[in-house]
Structure formats: C-alpha cells, structure tokens
Amino acid sequence: MTEPAVASSDASNLAMTAERDGDSWILDGRKWYVSGVLHPRCRYMMTVAHTDPDGPRHGRHTQFIVPVDTPGVTVVRNLPKFGYFDADGHVELAFDQVRLGDDAVLGRVGGGFAIGQARLGPARVQHCMRLIGMAEQALRLMCERSQSRETFGAPVSTRANVMDWIAEARIDIDAARLTVLRTAWLMDRQGDKASAPEMSKIKVQILRTATTVLDRAIQVFGAAGVSDDTPLARWYATVRSLRIADGPDEVHLMAIARRELRRHEVSS
Ligand SMILES: Cc1cc2nc3c(=O)[nH]c(=O)nc-3n(C[C@H](O)[C@H](O)[C@H](O)COP(=O)(O)OP(=O)(O)OC[C@H]3O[C@@H](n4cnc5c(N)ncnc54)[C@H](O)[C@@H]3O)c2cc1C
Numbered sequence: 001m002t003e004p005a006v007a008s009s010d011a012s013n014l015a016m017t018a019e020r021d022g023d024s025w026i027l028d029g030r031k032w033y034v035s036g037v038l039h040p041r042c043r044y045m046m047t048v049a050h051t052d053p054d055g056p057r058h059g060r061h062t063q064f065i066v067p068v069d070t071p072g073v074t075v076v077r078n079l080p081k082f083g084y085f086d087a088d089g090h091v092e093l094a095f096d097q098v099r100l101g102d103d104a105v106l107g108r109v110g111g112g113f114a115i116g117q118a119r120l121g122p123a124r125v126q127h128c129m130r131l132i133g134m135a136e137q138a139l140r141l142m143c144e145r146s147q148s149r150e151t152f153g154a155p156v157s158t159r160a161n162v163m164d165w166i167a168e169a170r171i172d173i174d175a176a177r178l179t180v181l182r183t184a185w186l187m188d189r190q191g192d193k194a195s196a197p198e199m200s201k202i203k204v205q206i207l208r209t210a211t212t213v214l215d216r217a218i219q220v221f222g223a224a225g226v227s228d229d230t231p232l233a234r235w236y237a238t239v240r241s242l243r244i245a246d247g248p249d250e251v252h253l254m255a256i257a258r259r260e261l262r263r264h265e266v267s268s
Contacts, residue, residue: 001048001116004032004092009251011048011116012057016095018049018064025051025105027064027072027098033079033245038089042068046119047095048112061112064104072098082237121192124199124246128180128206131242132173134235135210139169141230142217149222156220165216172209179205197259200252207249210239 002008006015016029027049036042044065051062066073076092078085107115143166146157156162183198192199214236218225225232243249 002031002033004030009248011113012060014048014050014061016047016049018051018062018100021099023101025049025064025100025102027066027095027100029095030076030093031095032092033090034093035086035090035245036088037068037075037091037093038078038087042088044068045093046106048116051109051112055110058113059110061116062109063106063112063115064100065106066098066100066104070098070100072096081241084234084237117196118192120246121187121195121199124203125180125184125187127242127246128176128183128202131206131210131239132177132180134239135169135173135176135206135213138210138214138217138232138235139166139173141232142166142169142213142220145217146220162220165220169209169213169216173213176202176206176209197256200247200255203246204249204252204256207239207243211236211243214239 001011001014003014003016006013008014016027016031018025018027020026027047029049031047034045037045044067046063047066048061048063050060052060054060072095074094074096075089076094079090079092081090106112142162143157146159146162146166147155149156157166180202183195183202186195186198214232218232218236221230221232224230227233
C-alpha cells in the first residue's frame with residue numbers, strides 16, 4: 001500500500017493509478033517498504049490503486065493481485081530498518097504501465113479499502129505473537145546476563161532497578177499475552193471488523209511492552225547490547241520500526257479514542 005510520495009498512514013491518500021484500457025487495467029506509480037518481495041518463494045503481491053478519483057473517499061481504491069514478474073514492475077532497491085536489511089526485503093517498487101486483466105482485481109472495483117481493513121487483522125495478531133516471543137527472549141537474556149556480570153562487588157541482577165525491570169517485564173509480557181489471546185478469541189467469535197478496536201489496542205500495547213523490555217535488556221548488556229553479538233539490537237530495530245509499520249501508534253490511538261468518545265457521547 002505505502003507510497004513514498006504521500007502520507008500513507010491515511011490510506012485514502014494513496015495515489016497510484018489503475019486506469020481502464022480496453023479489457024485491461026494499467027497501473028502506474030511507486031510503492032515502498034513492501035515486505036517479503038525478495039523471499040525466493042514470493043510469486044504474487046497485493047497492491048492498491050486509485051480507480052475512481054471522483055468516488056466516495058473510501059470507494060476510490062481497488063486491490064489488485066500482481067504476479068511479481070509482470071512486465072513494468074521493477075524492484076528499485078531494498079530498504080533498511082536502522083541500517084539492518086531483512087533477507088525477505090522491504091523494497092521500493094516502480095509500477096510503469098503495468099498491464100493487468102480483470103482477473104487481477106481482488107474483490108470488487110472500489111472495494112479496496114474494505115479489503116485492506118479486513119486483511120490486516122490476522123496479520124496484526126501474528127505480529128503481536130512474534131513480538132511477545134521477542135520480548136520473552138529479551139527478558140531471558142536480561143536475566144542471564146545480569147546474573148553473570150558483577151559491578152562494584154555484586155551481580156548486576158541484585159541491583160534494585162534491574163530487579164524492577166525484570167519484574168515489570170514479566171508483568172507486562174504476561175498481560176500482553178493474555179490481551180492478544182483475548183483478541184484472537186474475539187476475532188473468532190465476532191469477526192475481524194467488530195474486533196478492529198481490540199486489534200488497535202494490542203498493537204499499541206505489545207509494541208510498548210516489547211520496546212521497553214528490549215531497551216532495558218540492551219542497557220543491562222552494556223556495549224554488547226548495541227553490538228551484533230546478541231540479537232537485541234536487531235530486534236530493537238524491528239520493534240521500533242513496527243511502531244510505524246502496519247499503522248503508526250497515533251493512528252491506532254485515534255481509532256481507540258474515537259470509539260471511547262462515541263461510547264460516552266455528549267449531545268451538544
Ligand atoms: C519495516 C517496515 C515494513 C513495512 N512493510 C510494509 C508493507 O509490507 N506494506 C505496506 O504497504 N507498507 C509497509 N510499511 C509502511 C508502513 O505501513 C507505513 O510507513 C505507515 O503506514 C506510515 O505511513 P508513512 O510512512 O507514509 O507515514 P505518514 O503517513 O507520512 O505519517 C508520518 C507520521 O505522522 C504521524 N501521524 C499520522 N497520522 C496521525 C494522526 N492521525 N495523529 C497523530 N499523528 C499522526 C505519525 O507519527 C506517523 O508516523 C512498512 C514500514 C516499515 C518501516
């Protein structure tokens with residue numbers, strides 16, 4: 001979805017065009033931070049383009065399935081996260097007169113926004129599950145390291161602030177795990193759309209937890225924490241980037257706040 005030229009956290013801004021030409025659609029534009037394209041088994045991409053500039057704000061865009069080897073699709077470059085490159089890539093893509101048939105349309109023309117919303121839910125839960133795993137591993141590393149290093153005559157693990165960090169990490173990770181489980185349960189029972197606010201909540205909550213746990217684990221490791229000798233620095237880059245990817249924190253907070261305000265609406 002995301003485009004370098006427009007603020008893409010508001011998906012209604014997306015400007016790549018898909019124009020009708022006989023029986024075909026012609027796509028022109030540029031996307032970036034497209035994850036997974038460099039995976040050797042990646043054959044298809046899902047993208048969204050403008051099909052009706054005069055349509056209603058949430059009915060202007062359409063989703064397309066694009067084979068990665070379609071003529072006119074070019075990988076411009078692989079993009080880093082704080083200097084780290086992921087093997088499966090986060091690439092910038094140029095779409096230059098990319099011709100697709102009607103069978104490339106996912107869902108209905110103009111229905112791109114709704115599909116985007118429906119599709120993001122399960123992916124978000126999966127992100128959160130991976131983040132809990134990362135935070136759990138960071139806590140384990142923090143415990144091991146703090147017991148094996150001594151400063152000023154005592155193991156680092158005996159310092160009150162480090163014990164607090166360890167305890168708080170345990171509390172926050174356990175709370176985060178339960179919230180993710182509850183959200184997945186709600187999605188099964190009431191569907192993705194009705195569970196959207198819960199998905200926003202877990203994204204913000206888990207990323208805050210994982211960011212804090214990793215930050216503290218890095219601190220406990222000293223210089224080794226920012227080196228490549230442990231996975232912590234790379235994980236930190238991933239976690240920090242995810243506070244932007246898949247919708248910035250602020251957009252999720254806005255969705256949560258709007259829902260609360262509606263629940264307690266005051267008529268003027
Ligand atoms: C590692 C990584 C992987 C990614 N993978 C993908 C992918 O596979 N597919 C894809 O389509 N995109 C992907 N993205 C892109 C990501 O989803 C976008 O960067 C994100 O949606 C934000 O869009 P933007 O960068 O255009 O920021 P902008 O829309 O320009 O927003 C910039 C900042 O404005 C602020 N802001 C925005 N709205 C509000 C608001 N309502 N209130 C307060 N502040 C606000 C936020 O702080 C936000 O970070 C990835 C990004 C990264 C870093």
